[in-house]
Amino acid sequence: MSARTVHVIGAGLAGLSAAVALANRGAKVRLVEGGVQAGGRCRSYFDPVLNHIIDNGNHLVLSGNHATHDYLRTIGSVDKLAGPDAARFDFMDVRSGARWTIAPNEGPLPWWVLVKSRRVPGSSVGEYVALAKLLARSPGKRIDEVIDCKGAVWEKLLQPLLLAALNTDPASGSAELASAVIRESLARGGHAYRPRIASPTLGATFIDPALAFLKIKGASVTFGARLRGLGFDNGKLASLDFADGSVALSADDRVVLATPAWVTKDLIPDVAAPTQFCTIVNAHFAMPAPAGASLMTGVIGGTAEWVFAFSDRLSVTVSGADAIVDQDREALAKLLWKDVAAVHRLGAELPPWQIVKERRATFAATPEQARLRAAAATRWKNLFLAGDWTDTGLPATIEGAVRSGKKAADLALR
Numbered sequence: 001m002s003a004r005t006v007h008v009i010g011a012g013l014a015g016l017s018a019a020v021a022l023a024n025r026g027a028k029v030r031l032v033e034g035g036v037q038a039g040g041r042c043r044s045y046f047d048p049v050l051n052h053i054i055d056n057g058n059h060l061v062l063s064g065n066h067a068t069h070d071y072l073r074t075i076g077s078v079d080k081l082a083g084p085d086a087a088r089f090d091f092m093d094v095r096s097g098a099r100w101t102i103a104p105n106e107g108p109l110p111w112w113v114l115v116k117s118r119r120v121p122g123s124s125v126g127e128y129v130a131l132a133k134l135l136a137r138s139p140g141k142r143i144d145e146v147i148d149c150k151g152a153v154w155e156k157l158l159q160p161l162l163l164a165a166l167n168t169d170p171a172s173g174s175a176e177l178a179s180a181v182i183r184e185s186l187a188r189g190g191h192a193y194r195p196r197i198a199s200p201t202l203g204a205t206f207i208d209p210a211l212a213f214l215k216i217k218g219a220s221v222t223f224g225a226r227l228r229g230l231g232f233d234n235g236k237l238a239s240l241d242f243a244d245g246s247v248a249l250s251a252d253d254r255v256v257l258a259t260p261a262w263v264t265k266d267l268i269p270d271v272a273a274p275t276q277f278c279t280i281v282n283a284h285f286a287m288p289a290p291a292g293a294s295l296m297t298g299v300i301g302g303t304a305e306w307v308f309a310f311s312d313r314l315s316v317t318v319s320g321a322d323a324i325v326d327q328d329r330e331a332l333a334k335l336l337w338k339d340v341a342a343v344h345r346l347g348a349e350l351p352p353w354q355i356v357k358e359r360r361a362t363f364a365a366t367p368e369q370a371r372l373r374a375a376a377a378t379r380w381k382n383l384f385l386a387g388d389w390t391d392t393g394l395p396a397t398i399e400g401a402v403r404s405g406k407k408a409a410d411l412a413l414r
């Protein structure tokens, strides 16, 4: 048995996915996180204002995200993903008060678009057919260079779904990344895009069970140890430099660097990495969801994009939120509550609230930025990269982060 240690730096989902895959295959794992807790951009914490554990932001995954489901099965928490038994998306246009539900059929032949009551109000079958162009690969192109970004299906379905997936203005987003998402979800039929939400929290679903799994497998996990530098020697990574000293690597050791793009670029200045990032703003309102409330509702014509209903809170996500992020927090809470109140037929008075601004939530999913993603393997044979920003072929998502970690783990053990 080799004495090799695999050092995983960063305990976000990419690092956890790598550490879990490695530990599951019997590797000796040392996971090191710079912050005080694991989860990175997908974390939960106690909020003293609301007196609740909240998520930094609502995270949606889809039933067809196979790597995410495999990861959750391995750590024993796949049953913590909640969601409807079929792909159903409730929407409300807060300008007109109109409400509708998109109800795709399960299989890959999308006959639901032929049934008026199941499709977007005011849409024609021809609009769905025209979207097929997005299925073809179009490297380097923007979405608006491939399809017409207008019409009912665009405004009331594709635009909100792609904004959630890309976290970037969809018209100028990468057609290649949109195509990857569509090929893995919408094109496979409703069974592949049932919405799935961590319940009760991200931490309880994605993070804490992974840390428990690693403990059982004997992995070492250290918090509050920020990697400051890398020492290279003779074509290999030779040391990891932390504030309290340097860790010399043995000849057989491997390192998975699962830090965000901007940190990795600081550590390895000539690495290819995206340089532009987009914001997500979340608002949490402490009150139980009204009886019968839909788990998530897409908002058209408002400021909120998705309103999520949990047993202890109503939460709002605004993706690509760069235009509103600098607004005063109280003004934001009032603005977003208007949409929540419309969706759930509530009064004007705000319950206790919290606003969470994530300024570098994801890299900007434009064709230019997508070109700047690094491969998992590096020119140093014992160093591998992971993270939602590496070249996964997907936008910056949980599924992308988990796949990147698994891939780096596979390479490290090869």
Ligand SMILES: Cc1cc2nc3c(=O)[nH]c(=O)nc-3n(C[C@H](O)[C@H](O)[C@H](O)COP(=O)(O)OP(=O)(O)OC[C@H]3O[C@@H](n4cnc5c(N)ncnc54)[C@H](O)[C@@H]3O)c2cc1C
Residues within 6 Å of the ligand: 009, 010, 011, 012, 013, 014, 015, 032, 033, 034, 035, 037, 038, 039, 040, 041, 042, 056, 057, 058, 059, 060, 061, 225, 226, 227, 228, 258, 259, 260, 263, 280, 281, 282, 358, 360, 361, 362, 386, 387, 388, 389, 396, 397, 398, 399, 401
């Ligand atoms: C508000 C919000 C909403 C989102 N919604 C969705 C969604 O609905 N669906 C979806 O699929 N995705 C969503 N995402 C994206 C998803 O959260 C990310 O793609 C994913 O969490 C990225 O994981 P990661 O491990 O690549 O990076 P990170 O989570 O950034 O992890 C990197 C880790 O490295 C640590 N670190 C940094 N520097 C150092 C250092 N020098 N030394 C040691 N450790 C270090 C950090 O503390 C962090 O823990 C959302 C993101 C945000 C912010």
